[in-house]
Amino acid sequence: MTYIRTNGPLILLVLLYFWVFLFTLFNISFNKGWKTYLIISFGLLIILTLILIYIRIKNTKKLYINIEEFEKTLEGGLYHFKCPTCTGIFAIKKSKSNNKKPVKMTCPDCGIIGVIPSYPLCIEEEIPEKKSIKTSFKCLTCGEAIAVWAEGTDLHNDIQVFSCPFCGIKKPLKKF
Numbered sequence: 558m559t560y561i562r563t564n565g566p567l568i569l570l571v572l573l574y575f576w577v578f579l580f581t582l583f584n585i586s587f588n589k590g591w592k593t594y595l596i597i598s599f600g601l602l603i604i605l606t607l608i609l610i611y612i613r614i615k616n617t618k619k620l621y622i623n624i625e626e627f628e629k630t631l632e633g634g635l636y637h638f639k640c641p642t643c644t645g646i647f648a649i650k651k652s653k654s655n656n657k658k659p660v661k662m663t664c665p666d667c668g669i670i671g672v673i674p675s676y677p678l679c680i681e682e683e684i685p686e687k688k689s690i691k692t693s694f695k696c697l698t699c700g701e702a703i704a705v706w707a708e709g710t711d712l713h714n715d716i717q718v719f720s721c722p723f724c725g726i727k728k729p730l731k732k733f
């Protein structure tokens with residue numbers, strides 16, 4: 558289902574529309590008698606477009622969810638969270654421990670957008686041994702940094718942090 562959220566299906570539909578349009582021009586120019594086939598092709602493309610729009614709208618509503626209250630605090634400002642969608646565990650290491658702001662970010666495992674509340678509840682759970690490479694982010698407003706990595710799996714290809722846990726600014730943090 559993550560392929561639907563990419564631009565691949567949209568680009569494919571545009572290319573198909575373009576080819577059907579070219580065949581229509583060819584049919585008009587040389588009177589090939591393809592009128593029925595072209596009308597059916599345009600009808601199918603319109604149906605596919607409506608299905609793609611419906612799926613994207615339906616998935617967009619699911620993107621903004623709250624990350625379940627799951628946190629295991631360790632020394633050095635290391636926090637573990639569990640995504641309610643994919644149940645993947647990921648860790649965040651902060652350079653300061655006095656954050657009071659919620660953090661909007663993509664899940665490092667599945668890429669869904671969620672919000673980690675200011676004071677999530679502490680729950681003990683088994684943390685996998687395998688860890689992904691970490692990705693670090695820095696707030697351009699307050700200068701604080703956080704590092705994010707996935708536990709037990711590789712990082713999602715497009716992880717982002719959309720708000721600073723320290724100053725609370727709602728601008729994407731810079732990946733470094």
